[in-house]
Amino acid sequence: MAYDFRAIEPKWQKKWEEKGAFHVEAGAEGPKFYCLEMFPYPSGALHMGHLRNYSIGDLTARFLRMNGYNVMYPIGFDSFGMPAENAAIKMKTHPAVWTKKNIDHMIGQLKSMGCSYDWRRLVKTFEPDYYRWSQWFFLQMYKKGLAYRKHAPVNWCETCGTVLANEQVIGDGVCWRCETPVVKRGLDQWFLRITDYADELLEYLDKLPGWPERVLTMQRNWIGRSEGVRFDIEIAGTGLTIEAFTTRIDTIFGITFVALAAEHPVVEELASRSDGARRAEILGFAARMSQRSAIERTAAGGDKMGMDTGFKAINPANGELVPIWIADYILTDYGTGAIMGVPAHDQRDFDFVRKFGLGVIPVVRREGEPVPDPAEMTEAAVADGVSCNSGQFDGLPTPVAIERISAWFEEKGWGKRETQYRLRDWLISRQRYWGTPIPVVYCDRCGIVPVPEESLPVELPLDAVVPENGVNALLGRPDWINTTCPECGGQARRETDTMDTFICSSWYFFRYLSPGYDKAPFRSEDAKYWMPVDLYIGGIEHACLHLIYARFFTKMISDLGLVPPDMREPFTGLLTQGMVIKDGAKMSKSLGNVVDLDEIINKYGADTARLFILFASPPDRSLDWSDKGVEGANRFLNRVFRLVEGKADSLRRASRQHVPMGAIESAGARDLKRLIHSTIDRVTRDIRDERQFNTAVARMMELTNGLAAYKPADATDQAVFREGVESLLLCLSPFCPHIAEELWEMIGQSGTLSLSLWPKAEEDALDVDKVTVVLQINGKLREQFEMPPGLDRDELAKRVMELDQTKKRIEGKDVVKVIAVQDKLVNIVVKG
């Protein structure tokens, strides 16, 4: 008979809830620990990624709680966004109705998993009580100039009918959500000045030792800092100048052309100063180039397009005249949209001149080698070397040349040292209904007017109907759009764009700390106590999305003075869980390899589901779903259940007096006692230090095997057995809390296991009374012996050398050397 998880699991869930067992308050006893999971989007039902995420989180929260920590462990729903609108159209309902229904269902699922959240802190981002404060943050940023509106070429997703932030364009230029190729559109949009924090966002990555290297690298790449010189280039005979940026100012004497992006404003200027035919040619070329999408540009495979404008630029370093070209490989939104072309030392410039027959001037040579012949060069010489053809800078090693020439440019007033970032400001406008309204109105007289703080929230009308064609439902609500200007009282229109939902998720972890608070987004003293998050668990797909935005928000919040000035980072520990895979692919409806969580819980119980997912793989690696593996986990729990249930009577009767190692006579009981405490020791270290939950489970299985094979003879033996069962249940409880509670009760314990203290390994029970020592001959394993532990190396070597087996092994051979390792091995090096 399998154990009855269907009765046990709800029973304990109810008891925990009735007791408020997991309610938590700031300032309670013990060191604080904030354990946070990436809150789910209410898509309908939890999937296996959620099971994994929340099994890891709940395990951590429960483990630390048992270890005396005051653990903040909350949950919520990231409940604005596209899918709700799509569902509303498809099912002819309202996004709010669909979202609420899904949240209710998913709350039920989270409870059936046995997660130990403090449910009083539940946060739902679509509630006015929450998004009011997102709007408030927007206003604060507007005041500080961190939120601004500008006309810009932006990423547009046709399927989603909205613009996207750079971070939300993934792979080779597709929408992160629906994978539609993104196109550029010129629109007036709201941006957040995240680039103001680029430097700090980058620098502080070095102060996050609790983050995986992968994520740090991804963010470093994304922010993409480079140091160089920004300088002016004069266009001969026009009085115009072009700004350029370079990281290799040391190659300034090697310029053979200047190239402009097609969208560069000076292009039009040059066209207007050209004669008719020429003008049309330039404008036509520029228009053709700028119309091409990012995908088309890169798909060209590096084959560069360009056109000579006929104008000449003056190299500031030496006064030389070089042609000015328009080139498709110059990006309009990086640097200045114009470059100095140095084909000898930049591969792209090299490719360009080889195609269009422009010159090459080497200005860096390898140390000890002559200046290369440009005609013989087959590729650009990108590596550092020694300057040449560079006037007074000849002979300087590259880093020195960069330093000297930069200083020279600054001295002459030709340019300035500057740092460039790849990171762009965060475009937060969305042409969508189901989101947080941007609290701004447009007045014909006053222009852009922020909604006053005391008028917040700007509520999203819930009686809007999402139209079939999917456009923003707010556009069909003139009654909502038309309003009065807060400044002049005249007619004004509300902003109909809503905020990127990533705004909602950029600060929710602060809101958990002060649920329902209505004076501010959160109480500063709550944040001061609980923040930063000690462990944040979620998928790696947010490495350059949510995890950058939340860092930015935290810095902004700190600058607003809501948290102490030194609280600059939201998450000190980060655990990026791997994907859940089935049959070699990520679970997805289209592949038909989805395993339903409810079905698994119904068939095997939550404890089994949790145990399997924690056991099958270390948390940061991808995990192969295996139906057989689930059965294995279930088999183990049944085994534990039978073991305890079968001996329940004698366990209840057994002495609860602590039996120290020294008081145990029988060898069997001594061995079990050692097994118990080495298990406690290993499980504790695996969870706390290594986060290797899979090996922790393996240890518990070993202890179970040991307990099952154990034959207690007397009362002391029985007491040790009871100690073993208690220890097993304590260790098991963060993994499989329901069955552990049930068996805890069954052996006659009163009180809630989940609130009990974690067991402590007894030092003297970790000592062994014999060790296995191996004999190696020339490094190869030959024999094994039992030896008393702690023998010093000489003694160990001596004893092993005296053994018959050893003598036989080395008979007739010259012993060159004997190496002994305490408690481990003796290696005899022989000749002949």
Place this chain on the structure above:
RNA sequence: GCCGGGGUGGCGGAAUUGGUAGACGCACGGGACUUAAAAUCCUGUGGACGCAAGUCCGUGCGGGUUCGAUUCCCGCUCUCGGCACCA
């Protein structure tokens, strides 16, 4: 191209500071119980040769350091992920 992770049995995965490679589980083989099956229990299981004792091979590939290397060093290779005409 640059950056980062990874490569261990049939599979998921273990291996303190270099010190018994393959813990634990899955799958599979043999056995017990059963009329039978399921469940459960016992047992075997990296490969090759061997009746056996045992010997040899074995942690992506090739070198090196060392008494001894999955672990350290050098050079490759494959794979996953990120970035990428970023000046």
